[in-house]
Amino acid sequence: MATPATATRDSRGGYGALLRTPGAWRFLIPGFLARQPIAMLGVGTVLLVEHTTGSYGAAGIVTAATGVSMALLAPQGGKLTDRFGQGAVLVPLVLLHALSVSALVVLALRGAPLWALFAAAVPAGASIPQISPMVRARWSACLGGTDGGGGKAAAAGGAAGGRDCGGSSLMTTAAAFESVTDEFSFVVGPVLATALCTGVHPAAGLIAEAVLILVSGLLFAAQRGTQPKVRTGRAGGRRGGADDGGGRRGSALGVRGVPVLIAVLLGVGTVFGGMQVSVAAVTESAGAPELNGVLYGVFAAGNMSAALAVGTVRWRRGADVRLLIAYPLLVLAALTLAVTAQLAPWLPLLGGLGLVLGLWVAPAVIAGFTLVELLVPAAYRTEAFTWLTGAVALGQASGSMAAGRLADAAGAGAGFLAPLAGTGLALAALVAFRRRLAVGTGDRPSGGGVGHRAPVPVD
Template identity: 35%
Template sequence: MSNPYGEIFRAPGAKGFSAAGFFARLPIAMAPIGIVAMLSQTHGEYWLAGAVSATFALTNALVAPQISRLVDRVGQTAVVVPTTIISVLAFLVLILAANRDWPAWTLFASAFLAAAMPSIPALVRARWTEIFRNRPELNTAFAFESSADELVYIAGASLSVGLAVALFPEAGMLISTIFLALGTAAFILQRSTEPKVRPLEAGVSRASAIRQRPVQIITLALIFVGSIFATAEVSAVAITKELGQPQAASLVIGVYAVGSFLVGLALGALNPTMPLHRQLLIAVSVIAITSVPLLLADTVPLLALAVFVSGIAISPTFITAFGLIERRVPESMLTEGVTWVMTGIGIGMALGAFVSGWVVDNFGAQNGFWVSVAAGTATVATIAMGQRSLAGHKGASVAGSIPQPPSSGTSADLRRVGTNRRTAGSSVGPSPREEKPMARGSLIAVSGLFAGLAAVAALTVSAERRNESPWRPINATSHWIHGRRAGSQSRLDLAHTGTGFVTHMLASLWWALPFSAMVGRSARPSPQRVIAAAFGTTVLAALVDYGLVPKRLTPGWELALPKSDLAAAYMAMGIGLALGASLHGAAAARGQEHPPV
């Protein structure tokens, strides 16, 4: 019996781009923890290290799908080369800033620019798809890549921290940057396997891949799966510490990853013929069922066994999820679709770490696994309700796409419908009336996120300038629960900092609602309109926060900072709203520059 993995690597160029892609993707795991290891040693402040790392991670989660969308339109080389150069230079500036003790803003600015790093796993999977499109070997290739991702997460973080501790603080980040530069260069130089730029299919909208129903379903499901992954790590550390064996945490976490890695390789070798949407439902059901025994593990051996069992379906879930993306997303959107799924995993890991940490702090180490149980149940519900969409044909459900003719129509019918749709109303191009409105939901999400983070940055800088703890203004926002004493809390903790941050970000999203209404529905709002809307929303927010609502429901910043600094926070909020809307509008405009042909 032939080795299925040997078969896929017989394809010309497969060994080369896969090996280069493995090294190029190591920074995905090395950079976030490497930033923390570097700055915690050079600056001695974990809050700063965590904030800079979060800036990189969150910005990359937002930017990576847009980079991949551009890759689908103009090709890998044209996009990956400049974005990688920006990312590598920014990482080098970050390393230099840490070594030379430059001002804190240089750390945040360089981390922000370093987030231009492209999604290498998505680029690698796009090349495998180009080679094995509509062939069973593609499932084996995706299985190999999912296992490679597991190795990256196992080895990358440990390597980054180990280098920083054993050699010098910047060592982990320096090696990570070298991997990014050399690995990506080796990957891009292999032009023979680079996917062709595929024209947009007839009847498919130019909108983002996230508007594809299968992408929405799978991304949401993998947010929950990512939270399960993070919960296992947080809870394992907490339980082993409670049992008096903290050194066993690394063993338990390693067993979790190894179980997933081995089953993923086995699944790729077996290559089952069952429809992928059913395989995915079975895989997530196994995840949900095997999360229950974690609640009963009260010794390290039992915990290791339960964690091993609970991890066996993680890799199969990723393999079938990426396989479904390849089959259900139009070829012209493949790289972006894969990147959105990767982003969902990252978001889930961040949320899972936060929520499970809060549960552990407030309800005990053993109860952290209830987050896994809840997330597993939510994953099954999401995939089960999405079975019809996941079983459909490629490009079947695109929000805002042109309605498709009945499946019994001929290919000539399909071409005629597409032609009629394109030429209706004008023979020279889309009329102004055909311009698609700005997506209100995504505008609210993007502008609210930027506004919230900008205000946090302003509050942090104000507190540091006054020699106060940077956590005080965020902690103060939790005063609606903890009372006025929240404003005097200077330490980072989930009860105050976590509650305050979540409250603040929800409030920012709330104020993005009137802002989006002021901006209007145009896909290309004028800069004057955006600035006026941001100014009006900021003034409205300040008047409501400190003129209308009860004192218990104010942002609470006045408990930690003088009023002059509050004005700076609101100004930053306005800048964040305007910046978010501008970026969102630019992305929407790019989606309409080239109508379907």
Template identity: 30%
Template sequence: MAGYRVLLRTPGVGRIIAAQLTARFPNGMISLAVLLHIEHVTGSYGAAGLVLAATSVGQAVAGPVTSRWMGRWGMRRVLTTTLLICAAAITAIALLEVPLPVYMALGLIGGLSTPPVQSAVRTIYPKMVNSSQLTPLYSLDASLQEIIWVLAPVIITLVGTQAGTVPALLLIVVILLGGGAWFILSPEVGRVRIPRSRRALGTVLRKPPVILATATGFLLIGACAAVEAGVVATFDHGGLEAGLVLAVFAVGSLAGGLTFGHIPIGPWAMARRFAIVTVGLSLTIVSLNAWWLGATLLVAGAGIAPALAVMFAMTSASVRFSETAEAYGWIGTGQLIGAAAGSAVAGFLVDGVGPQGAYIAAAAFAAAGLVVSVLFVRGFPDLRHRDASPIPDTEPVHTIT
């Protein structure tokens, strides 16, 4: 922990972490709030699912595109524009009574305009700390984001059920605008300028570390989404036990990230972290007892944040600075698709074989990530004797001969 205290004493680091976590806090609220609101308005979970699907499609498409725009028009301009559009779309969903296709269109607009805060902050990090602190910073970031997934669903559920779904959506808008403004006005956002990428959209995916980070992120978040579906199904649609068990899962991730964040990253780092997740999730299949699930998910969670930290560090170290935001955008898209796939597969298995099917799906996703990490280990960079800073952008220098 001494290393993290030194890291947080670096000028601006604590502030930018707090600002970006606040700006991203609505990400843990929007899906649940929209689900509750559209079901309340239409009386149909199917209709709510369609609006959520439109929102997720928008987020997946926007990730690499809006992240890349930050190199063309600047971070503050892109973040401010997307923030205002997203806030307007959520406000419209809250206040307007319109046909389902209009709700779907508003959900799509909200998803497309999700501010690329995650890509922005992970592009800023290498400019804020020295090379030896970068990997621990990525680990700290991956660990602290668990706060979002622990607190946000609880808060929005309480507001939605006690005060109503409209106040819940408007609360999201307030946090979105306040947190977004805090992050956008941070001095680091104004100081760091991303060079405009000279390559076509998607070219960055030709880099093995980027495609591996995207693929493993898809599988890791797919496993997490399947776990969430399994826990909800096990404890009768979200009783107290469900919240506590999922909180233990997140606490395991937080603890794992803080514990392993200082360990140098070698080619086998991802495989070792996926092994922890796979073992923990495989053990969940043995029993659906709350204590057993809590213990096994605590083990599995210990590998989640460390695996995410490897993805962030290997991506940063493998691309030019002008490509980092887009690369993180693709990784975010992979994770969004993984969440949708994990939830869908787990849902079908719950219907077919019961809650245990969701844990089988989660273990299968994690095992697939372990296999990918082992089979393609040569594609993972060795960062044990080098830093995770992006490759500098260079331009031709004109000389007089």
């Protein structure tokens, strides 16, 4: 999931200029590898538990346990990261996650009862390293977003914590790049997990997930030169900041608009979770389980393609307006897919509609993460990013559980109703509280009291 929205004043702007940022490749490569397991965990769990229990409902419940625990505890990890630094939090999380996933695999293969699988899935989900928010925080530090000082951060030789990075105003491009990277992970991860589970062993997907997160996560943590600077003071925001919004202090939840964005991303998560289980169910029902990864990959490819396109456009409308445009279209695409799955469950047609659904996921997600970068004080930004990714995980858990129960009770195609319900409820919340997301030219938050960036036109 990712973030564009501030127009760059770099004459060499674009992906090329972004990737020439000094030090960027040191965290990009291990960061890319370390986020693949998040995309593999859901599919790998579904396929392993369904294989050992014979129930998609049970598989959905266990997968939901990983998502719920991640959604509830990951933001606390983000808060600790803002306070103590990425390396101090990431290393123990990586080790705990590898052990927890290994325990889940052993229990499943030994035919353990559902409650035992559920108990193992909770720490597995709670310990998922939040690589994507960490990478976004590094971009913000590298490009001057951490202290809000832009060029001043670079001139100070890395005062924002990005000692190896050059200052820039390429936040729009970085946000789009991160969206593309996230969505590419959801192309590669499920396909890889499915291929391993169906072609090697039902547990191979989760075993590969544990090994990959262990190695790449430790490599990412070792890149200390690009970590954001740890802040110990409080930061205030201009629009209901972390110290004056809703009576909360010391949390990104106090920023006006963040709870609305959490609801929006929760709905997006039901799309991911519902699609994972529903696609697995319909391909199994059609006698072609090997196409599970392919069809889900088509959906994710649409998501990734849209993210890439969004990042290349110089938008004239703000991120809040773009979100209000993209989300109703996302709901319409979910409605079309759900109805078609009940009436004409033909795999090529469902694959095409899944592609269309994916095309509207990325614009909504990008606009949401953009608003975080615009509204949240820098000292709370990793936590805010983590709340949003946690919301996606919680929605994914809810979507997978609901889709599994619907598929067991009413047929494979019924699972597609879960994404429709989730996005529909989120759209209602978005419309009702849309004013909380309005962005003005003076609404760029300060970086924890260090100073304000010079005004940059949005979109």
